[in-house]
Amino acid sequence: MAVDRSxxxxxxxxxxxxxxxxxxDEAAKSISDVxxxxxxxxxxxxxxxxxxxxxxxxxxxxxxxxxxxxxxxxAFQAIAPATQDGLYLVPxxxx
Amino acid sequence: MHQFTIAELVKGxxxxxxxxxxxxxxxxxxIARLDSTYNSYITVTNDIALQQAAAADKRLAAGxxxxxxxxxxxxxxxxxxxxxxxxxxxxMLDKFIAPYNATIVENYLNSGVVMLxxxxxxxxxxxxxxETSWYGPVKNPWAIDCVPGGSSGGSAAAVAAHLAPAAxxxxxxxxxxxxxxxxxxxxxxxxxxRVSRWGMIAFASSLDQAGILSRTAExxxxxxxxxxxxxxxxxxxxxxxxxxxxxxxxxxLKGLRIGVPKExxxxxxxxxxxxxxxxxxxxxxxxxxxxxxxxxxxTHLAVPAYYxxxxxxxxxxxxxxxxxxxxxxxxxxTDLNDLYMRSRSEGFGAEVKRRILVGxxxxxxxxxxxxxxxxxxxxxLIKQDFVDAFDSVDVILGPTSPSPAFQFGSKSKDPVAMYxxxxxxxxxxxxxxxxxxxxxxxxxxxPVGLQLIGNFFAESQLLNAAHQFQQATNFHQQSxxxxx
Numbered sequence: 001m002a003v004d005r006s007x008x009x010x011x012x013x014x015x016x017x018x019x020x021x022x023x024x025d026e027a028a029k030s031i032s033d034v035x036x037x038x039x040x041x042x043x044x045x046x047x048x049x050x051x052x053x054x055x056x057x058x059x060x061x062x063x064x065x066x067x068x069x070x071x072x073x074x075a076f077q078a079i080a081p082a083t084q085d086g087l088y089l090v091p092x093x094x095x
Numbered sequence: 096m097h098q099f100t101i102a103e104l105v106k107g108x109x110x111x112x113x114x115x116x117x118x119x120x121x122x123x124x125x126i127a128r129l130d131s132t133y134n135s136y137i138t139v140t141n142d143i144a145l146q147q148a149a150a151a152d153k154r155l156a157a158g159x160x161x162x163x164x165x166x167x168x169x170x171x172x173x174x175x176x177x178x179x180x181x182x183x184x185x186x187m188l189d190k191f192i193a194p195y196n197a198t199i200v201e202n203y204l205n206s207g208v209v210m211l212x213x214x215x216x217x218x219x220x221x222x223x224x225x226e227t228s229w230y231g232p233v234k235n236p237w238a239i240d241c242v243p244g245g246s247s248g249g250s251a252a253a254v255a256a257h258l259a260p261a262a263x264x265x266x267x268x269x270x271x272x273x274x275x276x277x278x279x280x281x282x283x284x285x286x287x288x289r290v291s292r293w294g295m296i297a298f299a300s301s302l303d304q305a306g307i308l309s310r311t312a313e314x315x316x317x318x319x320x321x322x323x324x325x326x327x328x329x330x331x332x333x334x335x336x337x338x339x340x341x342x343x344x345x346x347x348l349k350g351l352r353i354g355v356p357k358e359x360x361x362x363x364x365x366x367x368x369x370x371x372x373x374x375x376x377x378x379x380x381x382x383x384x385x386x387x388x389x390x391x392x393x394t395h396l397a398v399p400a401y402y403x404x405x406x407x408x409x410x411x412x413x414x415x416x417x418x419x420x421x422x423x424x425x426x427x428x429t430d431l432n433d434l435y436m437r438s439r440s441e442g443f444g445a446e447v448k449r450r451i452l453v454g455x456x457x458x459x460x461x462x463x464x465x466x467x468x469x470x471x472x473x474x475x476l477i478k479q480d481f482v483d484a485f486d487s488v489d490v491i492l493g494p495t496s497p498s499p500a501f502q503f504g505s506k507s508k509d510p511v512a513m514y515x516x517x518x519x520x521x522x523x524x525x526x527x528x529x530x531x532x533x534x535x536x537x538x539x540x541x542p543v544g545l546q547l548i549g550n551f552f553a554e555s556q557l558l559n560a561a562h563q564f565q566q567a568t569n570f571h572q573q574s575x576x577x578x579x
Contacts, residue, residue: 008452015410015455016417016432017448018440027452033511034453038399041469044476051471052478053301055287055527056551060330075194081424088419091430 002032096121097257101166101314104260108155108165115155115165119148119209122167126211126258133234135243135253137172138180139212147209154207163321164207169259171250172213173220174200174305175294183296184216184228187416187423187442197294198326199263199305206321211259215249218444219413220270220298222246223516226507227446235278236575237541241500244274250308251278255575261309261318265295267302268401269495269520272532275308276495276544279534279573281561282308283315286552287527288333291326299408300331302401302524311571312533312561316340319554335552343555344562349383351560354488358394359519365498371536371543372494378567379492379560387488391480396473397522398514403457403470404525409447410454416442449510478526485550490560494519495532495544519546529554533561534570542570 003011005024008031012019019027073086082089096118099107107113126139144167151165175181175193182188196204203210217227225233225248235243236256243252247264251274254262264271266284275282284306295305307322309315323337355376360369376386418424418438425437443451457466484491497518506513523530528548535545545564549557565571 003456007456011452011455011459014459015414015451016435016439017443017451018436019448027449030449030510031453031456033509034402034449034514035456037511037514038403038457038466038470040396040399041403041473042465044393044396044469044473046469046472046476049472049475051468052475053471054331055301055478055525056333058288058331058333061327061334063327072194076420079192079194079421081418081421090419091428091434093431 003028003035097125097260099260100311101261101309101317102311104166105162105317115148115151115167115209116145118165119144119167119211122211122259129256130258132239133236133252133256133258134231135215135233135249135256135258136169136212137182137184137215137230137249140179140210143179144209144211151207151209161206163203163317165209167209167211167260168203168318169211169214169250169253169262170200171216171247171262171264173216173265173296174263175296176200176210176213179213181213181296182230183219184230185218185442185444185447186229189229189423191421193294195294198291198324198328199322200294202321202324208321214253214262217246217248219296219447220246220265220267221409221446221450223269223273223513224507225249226503227444229444232503235500236578237279238500241502241541242277244277244500246270247274247308251275251280254278254280254308254310256578257574261307261314263305263322264308265303265305266524267299267405268524269517271306271308272495272520272530272544272546273517275532277500277542279542279570279575280308280310281312281315281531281533281571282306283319283531283554283557284523284529285319285323285554286529288331289529289552289554290323291329291332293326293328297412299405300412301408302405304524312558312565313341313344315531316344316558316562338555340555340558343559346559347383348379348560348563351384351490352387352488353379353384354387354389354484354491356389356391356394356484356491356493358391359493363497363515363518364494365538367538368494368498368543371538372545375535375545375564376492378564382563382567389484389488389491391484391522393473393477393480394522397477397525398518400470400473400477400525401521402453402514403466404474406450406454407457407467408454410451410458413447413451474525477522481526481528489556491548493546495546499538499541499543523548527551529557531557531561533564534573536570537573540576
């Protein structure tokens with residue numbers, strides 16, 4: 001399936017990526033090429049085949065519901081672009 | 096000293112022929128002198144390397160050091176390292192210093208392995224040529240106008256140029272095996288879940304697997320012994336004992352059943368590459384293996400299925416880069432949306448953006464069943480091909496890449512042409528199987544890789560088959576021209 005400039009604009013917004021008009025045309029072409037490649041999948045009969053998420057069909061390991069990790073807020077916030085009083089700063093959200 | 100394999104370094108350090116400090120300094124000097132040509136390192140960790148070497152020398156002198164103690168290696172810049180930048184070759188993480196070590200980095204630290212630095216790669220491991228790195232492309236030591244392969248191109252070029260005796264790497268669709276092939280090295284991608292993914296920056300979580308680039312299969316076996324472990328911090332890591340991967344290296348190949356899939360010798364394969372692979376089959380016959388034709392009928396669907404699944408997982412994984420907690424943040428955001436939009440748009444390169452958009456498309460409402468769910472079903476058919484083939488053979492053999500290293504720029508404008516570079520390696524990731532590449536000759540003075548694919552957790556058997564091939568041939572001992 002081919003995508004056009006307006007599809008790209010919609011996807012880019014969903015993915016929170018800015019794309020200029022010229023870049024959108026180029027992206028529409030290259031992404032249409034990729035979609036043409038993956039459209040080969042549509043011709044395959046997969047009736048009764050279960051989707052495969054893990055090669056060994058592993059299931060989530062469970063553990064006791066106890067605290068295992070120490071608080072490392074300082075270490076994590078040391079690499080944040082902007083923090084104050086132990087909180088991450090973002091532009092004002094609520095008027 | 097830079098001619099030594101890991102096995103020889105282990106022996107020499109133990110015999111006190113040289114110290115870890117001497118070996119490490121020798122490599123650091125070579126990197127300083129030569130790497131401006133190759134651009135294989137993003138960060139060279141001189142001070143840390145010398146501190147670790149000094150500590151290793153003390154452990155060696157005390158006489159109770161682990162096998163790999165004092166051996167220097169390089170880490171792909173996808174593995175988190177405390178106190179040292181981990182960039183994933185992206186502007187997004189140009190200033191990112193991880194607060195913890197990846198499990199494999201920690202495993203090697205415990206073994207006394209010395210870190211020389213962090214190697215260049217395609218941005219977020221998305222590429223097959225190392226041309227998408229924010230820090231510039233890596234040059235192939237065999238042909239300076241050609242790509243080293245990707246995404247682990249820096250690890251491969253560093254080992255091929257003797258700027259590290261071996262390096263860690265990662266493989267989502269061929270990112271260890273294809274650079275191994277293009278740079279004349281041994282590269283192993285273990286079974287999915289064999290090596291912890293903790294601290295390895297995620298691209299496509301159901302496909303990503305760490306492994307090794309080295310000069311010999313014996314070196315890969317020695318290094319895999321310490322890299323592999325069960326790790327509760329990686330929920331997909333497999334709880335299974337790690338064998339000694341060197342134990343079976345010298346086993347005879349008499350009676351080994353090698354399957355050759357006819358689908359790996361079709362259109363698109365360079366005839367000279369095919370000829371070298373056929374010559375390698377004769378070597379294996381000479382070693383006592385039997386050759387069987389097998390069929391992997393869904394092979395042509397591997398690249399299409401991968402380019403739904405990998406971008407879908409990539410778009411989900413990379414949503415964490417929001418300019419808030421770590422990574423690049425734009426200047427003076429006007430509101431929250433502007434912060435997300437500009438931080439991500441400034442931080443990511445073109446190929447990463449393309450894959451995020453393809454992934455967002457495949458996961459979006461109305462398309463999920465047609466793309467993502469369909470690709471996951473085809474993935475099971477691809478895995479079943481291998482399961483059926485392994486009923487009658489032990490190892491599957493074919494080319495690693497369709498042709499030798501290509502020139503810069505020759506495929507970077509056409510994503511689909513670049514994606515087809517991994518046509519023989521991708522199915523292994525989709526199935527979760529272990530695979531390796533070893534050198535099997537030269538075409539136009541550029542290396543060609545032979546791929547061996549094993550059953551689940553059959554790394555020992557693969558390494559045995561690779562080692563025996565290297566005992567019978569000397570392709571792995573050839574160095575790039577000008578590399579002494």
